[in-house]
Amino acid sequence: xxxxxxxKKSSSKSSAVDHPKAxxxxxxxxxxxxxxxxxxxxxxxxxxxxxxxxVISSAVGHLLEIAAPEEFDVxxxxxxxxxxxxxxxxxxxxxxxxxxxxLKVLQKLIKRKDVTELINACDAGREGELIFRLIAQHAKAPxxxxxxxxxxxxxxxxxxxxxxxxxDTDMQPLADAARCRSEADWLVGINGTRAMTAFNSKSGGxxxxxxxxxxxxxxxxxxxxxxxxxxxxxxDYWEVKAEFIACSRESTLE
Numbered sequence: 001x002x003x004x005x006x007x008k009k010s011s012s013k014s015s016a017v018d019h020p021k022a023x024x025x026x027x028x029x030x031x032x033x034x035x036x037x038x039x040x041x042x043x044x045x046x047x048x049x050x051x052x053x054x055v056i057s058s059a060v061g062h063l064l065e066i067a068a069p070e071e072f073d074v075x076x077x078x079x080x081x082x083x084x085x086x087x088x089x090x091x092x093x094x095x096x097x098x099x100x101x102x103l104k105v106l107q108k109l110i111k112r113k114d115v116t117e118l119i120n121a122c123d124a125g126r127e128g129e130l131i132f133r134l135i136a137q138h139a140k141a142p143x144x145x146x147x148x149x150x151x152x153x154x155x156x157x158x159x160x161x162x163x164x165x166x167x168d169t170d171m172q173p174l175a176d177a178a179r180c181r182s183e184a185d186w187l188v189g190i191n192g193t194r195a196m197t198a199f200n201s202k203s204g205g206x207x208x209x210x211x212x213x214x215x216x217x218x219x220x221x222x223x224x225x226x227x228x229x230x231x232x233x234x235x236d237y238w239e240v241k242a243e244f245i246a247c248s249r250e251s252t253l254e
Contacts, residue, residue: 020116038158130178
């Protein structure tokens with residue numbers, strides 16, 4: 001049975017190295033709390049939960065975004081066709097300012113000497129996989145990684161998930177797909193936006209024209225539909241109504 005977590009202020013002292021622990025990283029605080037309640041035996045500190053075998057903390061959605069290295073970044077004033085395409089040989093990671101404090105909490109926990117394993121408890125899907133992978137990459141985490149895959153947040157489902165953690169090897173294809181999608185979004189967005197902005201600004205001024213892998217085709221569908229609505233011309237139409245009598249029964253057909 002799950003035990004209620006007690007609350008304490010954050011402690012800077014780590015447990016003894018001779019008792020290794022796994023750090024569980026959830027995607028949001030509410031999930032971290034649910035996991036702690038389901039497993040039981042946790043003490044709640046300011047930014048994490050801790051038991052004899054586990055430390056639990058969470059992100060708050062995306063904590064990092066990919067970015068071109070400084071030497072390959074073209075500033076706004078130099079947006080021109082001459083500087084396209086922008087295809088950096090690799091991507092840097094940039095902390096998102098509004099959630100940087102949470103990233104620092106996770107980095108500190110990852111670097112604890114008693115944390116010898118990481119468990120990815122972010123949402124079961126491509127985006128959850130990416131959130132965790134970028135955190136681990138940014139922190140240069142050397143620990144082995146396992147994956148908690150949950151389709152339900154009931155206590156029983158959480159305990160079942162921990163009884164059948166997935167290996168890092170099994171999750172690598174999903175991680176690759178997530179990273180590919182993220183980098184494709186960046187490449188299409190940056191190059192498309194700069195190309196269209198350069199085109200619309202060729203007569204002078206700076207007319208920012210954003211382009212996105214999902215945004216642009218979706219906007220196109222909306223525009224096409226709006227054009228059809230505006231071009232619609234009403235036309236007269238007729239309805240046929242008849243009355244029939246057969247076998248002493250009368251019926252109406254419209």
